[in-house]
Amino acid sequence: MAIEKIVVVDDELMIRKALETQLRNKRYSVASTGDLKGARKILSRDSFDLVFLDLRLPDGEGTDLLEEIMAKADGPMVVMMTGYGSVESAVSCMQMGAFDYVVKPFSFEQIEVVVDKVASFDKMRRVTKYYVEQSDSQSSDIVGESEPVEQLKTLVNKVAKTEASVLITGENGTGKELVARELYRNSMLAKEPYIRVNCAAVTETLMESEFFGHEKGSFTGATERREGRFELADGGTLLLDEISEIAPGLQAKLLRVLQEKEFERVGGNKTIQVKVRVLATTNRDLIKEVEKGNFREDLYYRLNVFPIAVPPLRDRGDDIMLLANTFLDRHVRRHGIDKIKFSKSCEQAIKIHSWPGNVRELENAVERAVILAEPGKAIEADLLGLGHLGNSRTPSSKSMKEKLSTESGAEESMEEVEKRHIMKVLTICEGNRTHAAEKLGLNVRTLRNKIKQYELEI
Numbered sequence: 001m002a003i004e005k006i007v008v009v010d011d012e013l014m015i016r017k018a019l020e021t022q023l024r025n026k027r028y029s030v031a032s033t034g035d036l037k038g039a040r041k042i043l044s045r046d047s048f049d050l051v052f053l054d055l056r057l058p059d060g061e062g063t064d065l066l067e068e069i070m071a072k073a074d075g076p077m078v079v080m081m082t083g084y085g086s087v088e089s090a091v092s093c094m095q096m097g098a099f100d101y102v103v104k105p106f107s108f109e110q111i112e113v114v115v116d117k118v119a120s121f122d123k124m125r126r127v128t129k130y131y132v133e134q135s136d137s138q139s140s141d142i143v144g145e146s147e148p149v150e151q152l153k154t155l156v157n158k159v160a161k162t163e164a165s166v167l168i169t170g171e172n173g174t175g176k177e178l179v180a181r182e183l184y185r186n187s188m189l190a191k192e193p194y195i196r197v198n199c200a201a202v203t204e205t206l207m208e209s210e211f212f213g214h215e216k217g218s219f220t221g222a223t224e225r226r227e228g229r230f231e232l233a234d235g236g237t238l239l240l241d242e243i244s245e246i247a248p249g250l251q252a253k254l255l256r257v258l259q260e261k262e263f264e265r266v267g268g269n270k271t272i273q274v275k276v277r278v279l280a281t282t283n284r285d286l287i288k289e290v291e292k293g294n295f296r297e298d299l300y301y302r303l304n305v306f307p308i309a310v311p312p313l314r315d316r317g318d319d320i321m322l323l324a325n326t327f328l329d330r331h332v333r334r335h336g337i338d339k340i341k342f343s344k345s346c347e348q349a350i351k352i353h354s355w356p357g358n359v360r361e362l363e364n365a366v367e368r369a370v371i372l373a374e375p376g377k378a379i380e381a382d383l384l385g386l387g388h389l390g391n392s393r394t395p396s397s398k399s400m401k402e403k404l405s406t407e408s409g410a411e412e413s414m415e416e417v418e419k420r421h422i423m424k425v426l427t428i429c430e431g432n433r434t435h436a437a438e439k440l441g442l443n444v445r446t447l448r449n450k451i452k453q454y455e456l457e458i
Contacts, residue, residue, distance in 0.1 A: 003028065003050050003115055003122070004028065004029055005029045005030075005031075005047065005048040006029070006051070006052065006115075006219075007031050007037075007076070008020050008030060008032040008033075008050070008051075008052045009032070009034075009052065009057070009062070009065070011034045011056075011058050013034070014440065019108075022111070023111075026112075030130045032050075034057070036060045036062075037059055039065055040065070040068075043076075045326070047074075047224050049077065050076055051076050051079070052169065053065060053066060053078055063092075063096060066080070066096050066097065077099045077118045077121070077131075079099055079100045079118070080093045080101060081104060082103060082104065082126055083103070093399065102120075103236075106428040107192060112360070123333060142156070142175070142179065143322060145223070145322065146315075146319045148311035148315055149311065154184055156179060157186065160186035160187045161187060165258070165280070165304075165306070166183060166280070166306045166307040167281075167305075168175070168180055169245075169281070169282055169286075170281075170309060170311070171312050172283050172309030172358065172440075172441065173357045173358035173359055173360030173361055174310040174359060175309065175358075177241060177281060178191065179308060180196075180279045181194070184237045187237065189235075190220055192235070193214050193232060193235065194237045195232045195237070195239070195344040196229075196241060197238070197240060198241045198443070199244075200241070200242040200245040200445045201443055204247045207246065207247065208253065211228050211263075212228040212253070212257075212263070212266060213225055213228030213231055214228075214268075215266065215268040219266065222266075230274050233274070234275065236276065237274045237278075238278050238283070239280070239342060240279070241280075241281050243281065243282050243303065244283075244284040244448070248295075248296070251296045251299050258278060261273055262274070270336060289406065289412065312355075313355045313359055313362060314354055320355070320362070323359060323363075324344075324366055326364065327363045327366040328342070328379075331366060331371075333371055335370060338351070338375070340379060343379060343380050343381075345381055346378070346380050346384065346386070350384070354417065356421045357421075357440060357441045360441035361441055391437065415454075422440065422451070426456070433442065433448065
């Protein structure tokens with residue numbers, strides 16, 4: 001995310017041309033003018049990263065333009081220039097929003113230092129803005145002591161310190177993104193940017209812009225130049241969540257970035273180079289997608305340098321209650337509710353339930369139960385939607401398991417269980433996909449794909 005476009009505003013022709021030439025020699029795109037009128041015209045027709053602005057100009061004070069630029073949310077950074085340097089004027093300009101202040105005559109080495117400082121600060125500002133918009137209050141620790149989770153933790157610790165690409169696979173709701181965050185937190189890049197893009201949540205038409213950014217005017221609605229996720233992640237880590245949702249046409253461009261470490265913004269012709277560690281997640285069998293022609297084989301092998309499979313909740317034994325109690329404590333604190341616990345029959349129901357939505361389904365159920373719970377009373381199974389499993393008069397856990405197996409079909413595959421569960425929720429929601437997706441802990445696009453996959457009739 002380097003500085004690319006610079007404006008030089010100075011009424012002294014020799015200084016203006018010298019600075020313009022030296023900046024162009026460093027491969028910057030430069031526009032220059034000798035007055036405020038020309039500067040406003042230049043700034044109105046394109047987006048710029050940096051403005052070198054003289055304090056005194058023939059048609060007014062440079063501070064007038066500084067104020068106008070600072071009033072814009074995404075305006076360029078401004079460095080003031082003057083031959084009449086004083087502490088007072090420097091402090092005044094900085095208070096108005098100028099990034100820095102240089103006094104004439106200056107060497108080009110000074111200008112290079114200033115441009116580098118601007119580039120570093122601008123990157124930090126844009127990445128910080130992204131973090132604020134994408135903040136997640138949940139802890140990123142992997143909770144669990146079962147053998148599958150211990151094996152998972154071992155793999156994460158081994159690969160985290162490397163720069164290898166990692167493909168994280170697993171069913172919906174198992175915690176693939178959490179594993180990705182653990183890889184980042186324990187990596188050598190933990191102090192660098194960590195940027196995530198949900199491939200399932202971005203429309204096909206906007207996916208390229210989301211990845212690679214776009215230039216102003218490159219398509220309808222592109223009113224400003226915008227950096228893509230690869231630029232934001234430069235020097236750090238990029239998570240491609242639900243990578244299988246990327247359209248075939250974009251897969252070739254993604255492969256090029258992974259191989260060559262370079263790309264062009266939409267509507268641009270400048271090649272941008274980046275160094276990014278890529279993590280990817282998917283809930284699909286990508287080998288089958290390759291066989292169907294939906295996913296490029298070469299892209300699969302580029303991503304699958306180190307595969308990690310996240311176990312489903314049903315395979316994690318005693319972790320189920322450990323997670324349930326962790327979520328209970330978390331949401332009791334979050335919602336300001338007095339400490340409560342699960343009843344014995346509720347704990348039994350939690351252990352018996354198959355949790356087709358995995359950890360996400362469990363957390364959603366616990367949070368809902370916390371909100372609905374009566375003060376001073378233990379949480380019963382019906383508050384988690386498990387009333388049919390939580391009857392304390394049931395003779396034993398063995399007989400409950402037998403009853404559950406008889407009702408739901410012990411011989412069913414997980415695909416059949418998932419298909420039946422999705423159909424049930426869709427029926428309850430009267431075919432409303434948005435509401436059903438929320439209940440299932442899926443995004444609407446993934447639910448749409450599931451409906452198509454299972455050929456469900458609504």
